[in-house]
Amino acid sequence: MYELFIALRHLTSRRRQTIFSVLAVGLAVMLLVWSQAMMVGFTDEMYSKTVDRMAHVTVEPQEDEDYIHLYHKLTGDIRGIDGVVGVSPVLSGPATFEYKDKNKNVVIQGIQVDAHDSVLHINDDIVEGSFRDLEVSSNSVVVGDALAEKLDVEIGDTIDASFPEANPAALKVVGIYDSGTPLDETMAITSQSTAQGFLDVSNVVNSILVRVDDRERAQAISEEIDAMGYPASGWKETNPEIIQTLKLEGTSNAVILGLIIIIASFGIVSTLFMAVMEKTKEIGMLMAMGVPRRSIMLIFVMESGILGLLGAVLGVALGAGLAIQMGSYDYGMEVMAGITTIPFVVRLQDAVIIVLFTFLLNLIAGIYPASRASKLNPVEAIGRE
Amino acid sequence: MSDIPIIQIKNLTKIFGDGVEIKALDGVDLYIKRGEFMSIIGPSGSGKSTLLNQIGILDTPTSGTILLNGVDVTKMSDKERSRTRNKELGFIFQYHHLLPDFDALENVMIPLLISGVKSSQARKVARKVLDEVGLGDRMKHRPNQLSGGQNQRVAIARALVNKPSIVIGDEPTGNLDSKSSDSIYELLRKLNREHEQTFILVTHDEQMAAKTDRVIRLVDGKVVEDLRDGASVREI
Numbered sequence: 001m002y003e004l005f006i007a008l009r010h011l012t013s014r015r016r017q018t019i020f021s022v023l024a025v026g027l028a029v030m031l032l033v034w035s036q037a038m039m040v041g042f043t044d045e046m047y048s049k050t051v052d053r054m055a056h057v058t059v060e061p062q063e064d065e066d067y068i069h070l071y072h073k074l075t076g077d078i079r080g081i082d083g084v085v086g087v088s089p090v091l092s093g094p095a096t097f098e099y100k101d102k103n104k105n106v107v108i109q110g111i112q113v114d115a116h117d118s119v120l121h122i123n124d125d126i127v128e129g130s131f132r133d134l135e136v137s138s139n140s141v142v143v144g145d146a147l148a149e150k151l152d153v154e155i156g157d158t159i160d161a162s163f164p165e166a167n168p169a170a171l172k173v174v175g176i177y178d179s180g181t182p183l184d185e186t187m188a189i190t191s192q193s194t195a196q197g198f199l200d201v202s203n204v205v206n207s208i209l210v211r212v213d214d215r216e217r218a219q220a221i222s223e224e225i226d227a228m229g230y231p232a233s234g235w236k237e238t239n240p241e242i243i244q245t246l247k248l249e250g251t252s253n254a255v256i257l258g259l260i261i262i263i264a265s266f267g268i269v270s271t272l273f274m275a276v277m278e279k280t281k282e283i284g285m286l287m288a289m290g291v292p293r294r295s296i297m298l299i300f301v302m303e304s305g306i307l308g309l310l311g312a313v314l315g316v317a318l319g320a321g322l323a324i325q326m327g328s329y330d331y332g333m334e335v336m337a338g339i340t341t342i343p344f345v346v347r348l349q350d351a352v353i354i355v356l357f358t359f360l361l362n363l364i365a366g367i368y369p370a371s372r373a374s375k376l377n378p379v380e381a382i383g384r385e
Numbered sequence: 386m387s388d389i390p391i392i393q394i395k396n397l398t399k400i401f402g403d404g405v406e407i408k409a410l411d412g413v414d415l416y417i418k419r420g421e422f423m424s425i426i427g428p429s430g431s432g433k434s435t436l437l438n439q440i441g442i443l444d445t446p447t448s449g450t451i452l453l454n455g456v457d458v459t460k461m462s463d464k465e466r467s468r469t470r471n472k473e474l475g476f477i478f479q480y481h482h483l484l485p486d487f488d489a490l491e492n493v494m495i496p497l498l499i500s501g502v503k504s505s506q507a508r509k510v511a512r513k514v515l516d517e518v519g520l521g522d523r524m525k526h527r528p529n530q531l532s533g534g535q536n537q538r539v540a541i542a543r544a545l546v547n548k549p550s551i552v553i554g555d556e557p558t559g560n561l562d563s564k565s566s567d568s569i570y571e572l573l574r575k576l577n578r579e580h581e582q583t584f585i586l587v588t589h590d591e592q593m594a595a596k597t598d599r600v601i602r603l604v605d606g607k608v609v610e611d612l613r614d615g616a617s618v619r620e621i
């Protein structure tokens with residue numbers, strides 16, 4: 001492999017240009033790795049924060065049924081599945097809330113407080129009063145802060161709830177919550193028995209919400225529940241738009257940074273062009289010694305590829321190092337809701353893809369100057385002196 | 386060894402032309418025997434280098450044929466031409482054209498590496514040839530650390546290391562003082578005697594040319610004189 005021998009020697013002899021080219025590519029790659037790590041980290045964090053607030057798996061009544069009748073047994077069975085950490089049977093239905101001259105259409109959710117908290121951590125969202133009181137006195141309700149504002153109610157006020165085919169009820173406000181979602185304006189939470197009385201149904205529910213320990217396993221667990229005869233779906237199925245949005249942002253980020261690497265690689269192309277010009281006589285002499293045109297081409301493509309590979313490896317090392325360093329630094333103030341560190345995540349797969357991409361890109365970029373070198377006429381290259 | 390000429394040149398013409406056409410070679414016929422030690426002389430611009438580049442298959446003719454060892458080189462692919470240059474031809478130019486990034490030993494090794502010889506073997510052979518040209522103690526020096534005459538010796542070692550059947554030199558001593566020039570000539574002569582290789586040297590030094598076995602004179606791209614040991618080889 002004399003081509004490699006010659007290519008390597010060219011690179012070590014042109015030390016300054018070599019270092020410069022490697023640094024240029026390295027810095028671009030570093031930027032890509034670093035920002036990719038930040039993006040993955042934030043995406044991860046956003047997933048956690050968003051998915052944290054929703055049921056990981058939702059179980060519905062069997063086909064042609066309005067309710068899940070034997071929910072006690074089903075709840076127990078689901079709790080027995082490995083990886084399930086919370087199960088909450090919920091009875092919900094529509095209602096019209098009236099307070100003084102204001103009214104609003106809402107959804108009433110009848111829950112068991114402890115069970116529901118184990119799935120959605122509702123107690124974290126309470127701003128006034130408490131969910132606990134729902135189970136102390138019947139005909140009580142906890143409303144979202146936006147709904148409270150709309151109806152102009154405070155703790156202790158009594159709302160008139162009604163709906164066609166429902167038993168009208170007077171519900172006393174015992175708590176106000178703020179989840180930061182649009183549900184704050186449309187959802188009212190009562191005890192399960194209050195909801196049963198209002199909706200005029202027996203001891204049934206119309207959904208079971210499930211929390212799992214690893215959100216990526218939600219799909220698998222929903223399939224296990226499916227197998228028990230009740231249709232269940234994971235959070236990705238119920239909220240496809242979440243993944244869509246995050247994916248889109250990730251793509252545009254990678255495109256911009258990919259462009260930076262392409263620009264850095266142009267630097268390599270131009271150094272290579274200079275090298276070809278400088279080495280014209282040598283190339284002619286190599287041809288006279290019997291190096292075929294293909295091998296001349298190979299020598300210069302190798303030079304470009306080696307520079308790209310070194311730059312990529314350096315960049316990945318620097319980028320990952322920087323990300324890990326910054327990721328472990330506690331800023332002492334919130335950089336995002338509830339966190340004081342920037343959540344960098346360096347994934348091996350990203351590093352491998354970036355190295356391969358940069359290497360291939362530089363191989364391709366090297367083709368043009370290399371083919372110029374290989375097309376030289378040896379007599380003219382050696383020159384007449 | 387057969388009497389078939391190692392080089393047969395028939396009616397070779399080379400025209401350079403962008404705009405004005407220059408007939409650098411004009412119907413050259415030339416047969417060269419294996420082991421011949423010959424020189425080509427003639428005024429500047431008479432076509433000496435052009436003829437040598439044709440023999441070295443570094444360039445293609447406008448018309449006519451060149452046979453090396455009976456094979457028509459004008460019909461070869463790039464790969465075959467490269468292989469022939471590597472195996473059968475050794476080049477020495479007026480300037481040494483050594484690769485500046487490699488030391489003397491590496492420069493001499495490269496033709497061997499190109500032909501596929503393993504690096505350890507190549508090193509051994511290259512050492513021997515460098516010894517032969519009298520540079521055994523300068524192997525690790527790069528071209529910029531050697532004198533003109535020393536570099537030319539390295540270039541000669543490089544031209545000979547693959548044991549080519551034909552060695553061509555385009556004014557190989559043209560850039561040297563007369564003392565180094567003489568010693569280079571003696572070296573080439575010695576190598577020719579020892580290895581039975583064919584040497585074709587272009588020179589403008591008539592005294593040196595007179596010391597070779599055969600002298601061809603070119604004028605305006607035509608062979609006007611062909612003398613072997615002072616006697617005319619053929620009617621022109």
Ligand SMILES: Nc1ncnc2c1ncn2[C@@H]1O[C@H](COP(=O)(O)OP(=O)(O)O)[C@@H](O)[C@H]1O
Binds near residue numbers: 402409428435
């Ligand atoms: N690449 C070229 N393009 C144009 N003209 C050339 C080229 N090479 C040689 N010539 C011309 O061909 C003629 C022969 O040149 P050359 O063989 O170099 O002469 P010599 O070596 O005898 O001095 C000269 O007139 C020279 O100018």
Ligand SMILES: [Mg+2]
Binds near residue numbers: 433434435
């Ligand atoms: Mg000349």
